[in-house]
Amino acid sequence: MIRTLVLMVFTGMTAAVAADTLTVIADRDNTLFGPIEEDLSSGSSSAIYAGRIADQGGANNIRRAALHFDVSGLPAGATVSSAKVMITVTKTPPAAPTGVDFSLHRCQAEWGESTSNSAGGAGAFAEIGDATWFFRFYPDTPWSTPGGDFVVTASGSTVINGNGGYEFVGSGLASDVQSWIDGEQNDGWLMTASVSEAKTVRKIASREYFDATKRPALIIEYDVAGIPGDFNGDGLVNGADLGLLLGAWGRCTGCVEDMNGDGFVTGADLGLLLIAWSF
Numbered sequence: 001m002i003r004t005l006v007l008m009v010f011t012g013m014t015a016a017v018a019a020d021t022l023t024v025i026a027d028r029d030n031t032l033f034g035p036i037e038e039d040l041s042s043g044s045s046s047a048i049y050a051g052r053i054a055d056q057g058g059a060n061n062i063r064r065a066a067l068h069f070d071v072s073g074l075p076a077g078a079t080v081s082s083a084k085v086m087i088t089v090t091k092t093p094p095a096a097p098t099g100v101d102f103s104l105h106r107c108q109a110e111w112g113e114s115t116s117n118s119a120g121g122a123g124a125f126a127e128i129g130d131a132t133w134f135f136r137f138y139p140d141t142p143w144s145t146p147g148g149d150f151v152v153t154a155s156g157s158t159v160i161n162g163n164g165g166y167e168f169v170g171s172g173l174a175s176d177v178q179s180w181i182d183g184e185q186n187d188g189w190l191m192t193a194s195v196s197e198a199k200t201v202r203k204i205a206s207r208e209y210f211d212a213t214k215r216p217a218l219i220i221e222y223d224v225a226g227i228p229g230d231f232n233g234d235g236l237v238n239g240a241d242l243g244l245l246l247g248a249w250g251r252c253t254g255c256v257e258d259m260n261g262d263g264f265v266t267g268a269d270l271g272l273l274l275i276a277w278s279f
Helices: 002-011 171-181 239-247 267-276
Strands: 017-025 028-034 047-052 062-068 079-091 100-106 135-137 156-160 164-168 189-193 202-205 217-225
Touching (some): 171 217
Antiparallel strands (some): 047 202
């Protein structure tokens, strides 16, 4: 009878949840230069670009940046509560417009970063495996749509003025990361910017930038359901947890050792701990 009661209480418990934060630096990035028939890229450059440059006869005046972050460091079963992408603008055109809308869109196809390196924002000839305006992997694997295959609805956005740090926010970023850790293919994001006027382009520190603190970073807040009775968070319920429970014996409002939530640590909580011991 006592064991039956303990099992009923234990079954109704909610596992403890531990909140944490993971910061991931981009492990791949590139710039798409278009819309032209040449194949330009800049896979190994210290900068990426997004936006529109000054008009040059209407050709080669649009930039889009591709970003990828490896989220495999998130633990299995993690629930993503928020995500944001941090970037640093290192150069702004003279007399450039302010209040420019920048967006991150979930990419729908894998793309490459190779050894092309543009000294500025004009682009360099693509190397094998680079992403370009027309190719996901130059020179053999094209995008379905020139300029990149991506979800039209933005996952996150920000408004950019001059040089400095900016963060992309939006519920879609967390949803994307969650889907990736749940098994969907992670192809990263494509960064776009308003092109309704000239000089909206911004030079942005890439993952190769000399100052590591300014490289593109994905900051993820997540929760992990813990094991009931694992008070020290080592993934086991054992003598160490028993010691913590005994140390909290008596009135203990809000403490994790009060496993049945009645405001006291007593024999009922000890019974629950012993049941969890086999986890």
